Amino acid sequence: MTILLSLIFVGITLAMVVMLRERSMRQTRVVPPGLQSDISLPFEAEWTLYHNPFSLCSKKIRVCLAEYGVVFDSIAIDLIETGSYQNISREFLKVNPGATVPVLLHNGHPIYESHEQLKYVAATVDVTGLLVPDSTEQRQVMDAWVHKTSLIGDDPIESPEATAGNAVPGLTIPIFASMVAKIPVLNIFEGLLFHRIKQRAFFFLMMRLVGLPKTLTLKPVIHIVNRASEAMTAHLDDLEQQLVSSQGPWICGQQFSLADVGMMVVFDRLREGDWLTLLVKDRPVLNAYWSALQQRQSYREGCLEHEHPAVVQATKELVGLKQLQRWPSEIPQ
Ligand SMILES: N[C@@H](CCC(=O)N[C@@H](CS)C(=O)NCC(=O)O)C(=O)O
Known part of the structure; x- marks a missing residue:
């Protein structure tokens, strides 16, 4: 009986230690909106989009990029509603400690908040005022x-x-x-x-x-x-x-x-x-x-x-x- 209780105690303690360690490696926080020029992430193409098929804000930035004909590297991130909490994985938290999609990278620098991404893309590629009125x-x-x-x-x-x-x-x-x-x-x-x-x-x-x-x-x-x-x-x-x-x-x-x-x-x-x-x-x-x-x-x-x-x-x-x-x-x- 004492051995069994000791084993249960050790098991629970171990699980707690693992959980606390994992939590410390998955720190999330509110991130500032807009371009983060001080952060550089691995990239291959000029534009990379971390997005989810269903997310409202992801759709918005995909539509914007499609309007401009901007080609981008597409990285799909699961949210719980589409299957799993990939947005709170260690890997994705390196991309966005805020744990949300979409994240747009321009030459490896992340831009947070989809409305900021719209404005950033327009400011970068819209030389003719295609989606931005003149007046x-x-x-x-x-x-x-x-x-x-x-x-x-x-x-x-x-x-x-x-x-x-x-x-x-x-x-x-x-x-x-x-x-x-x-x-x-x-x-x-x-x-x-x-x-x-x-x-x-x-x-x-x-x-x-x-x-x-x-x-x-x-x-x-x-x-x-x-x-x-x-x-x-x-x-x-x-x-x-x-x-x-x-x-x-x-x-x-x-x-x-x-x-x-x-x-x-x-x-x-x-x-x-x-x-x-x-x-x-x-x-x-x-x-x-x-x-x-x-x-x-x-x-x-x-x-x-x-x-x-x-x-x-x-x-x-x-x-x-x-x-x-x-x-x-x-x-x-
Ligand atoms: N204000 C942010 C909102 C981002 C946001 O909340 N994204 C949702 C999907 S539309 C998300 O990633 N949710 C995942 C979660 O909170 O677990 C933006 O415009 O980018």
């Missing part, structure tokens, strides 16, 4: 909408009113819940040990344990999704007004700009989450805008060509729940 006034409009489509802060779910980008994660919960249903619990558990934002890791574990239909009936989830939907409606009202005043077809009028790149991926997420019927259907101006966005080659290259099978499956599942009338009545459809 100061129009540039201000563009900048305001690049901000409005950005995902800002550590906990965007708490501030969906701040930007259309921040209204996205709340509306993505049903997709997340569907995606994580197929992920091994142990993979999700890793986040509780090493992810910087424990609340996020816990939320994913909860969704995995209760499954999609039950997740959608939980009061806090209903509140988050409805709040995000109301906030997105207000952002889309603003967009509609802007498109009317610019006379379209784009946010800055005749010129497709970085602002439309940001908006394209927000609309694409609404498509993936089957929110277009609720939020866009009866709005001709927004419908015309979304149709025009889908015509662009960059939409195919940056979004459609990277579609993750688990997301395609999630969209089908959400549509199915609504058709079978298994969608909770507390959440509008």
Whole structure:
């Protein structure tokens, strides 16, 4: 008995030591936005993109690079929703101690924050003003909408009113819940040990344990999704007004700009989450805008060509729940 207890004690102590050592090697922290010229990482091509097929911000930078025809080395990084916490691996934390994608490298120097990446790429390659209007006034409009489509802060779910980008994660919960249903619990558990934002890791574990239909009936989830939907409606009202005043077809009028790149991926997420019927259907101006966005080659290259099978499956599942009338009545459809 004493030997058994001693063995258990030694086992637990060893596990704790290993875990603490691993944690010390996986330190995460908030990183400053923009180009980090003091950091040099291994690179082969002028541009390297660390990205995830499903991530909103990754789509945005892929679309931007496609618009400019910039060729880049592509390094796919898994997030828990697409299979594993590769973003908190030792290797990736050397690239971004903030543990998020996308990270764009220019000649080995990382640029953090996707809205900064958009501006950096434009400042570096856009000599003719392809995606950046000439007039100061129009540039201000563009900048305001690049901000409005950005995902800002550590906990965007708490501030969906701040930007259309921040209204996205709340509306993505049903997709997340569907995606994580197929992920091994142990993979999700890793986040509780090493992810910087424990609340996020816990939320994913909860969704995995209760499954999609039950997740959608939980009061806090209903509140988050409805709040995000109301906030997105207000952002889309603003967009509609802007498109009317610019006379379209784009946010800055005749010129497709970085602002439309940001908006394209927000609309694409609404498509993936089957929110277009609720939020866009009866709005001709927004419908015309979304149709025009889908015509662009960059939409195919940056979004459609990277579609993750688990997301395609999630969209089908959400549509199915609504058709079978298994969608909770507390959440509008
Ligand atoms: N503000 C950042 C947000 C980056 C971000 O949150 N990326 C998400 C995917 S869209 C991510 O990497 N999440 C992984 C995680 O938090 O575990 C940006 O615009 O680049």
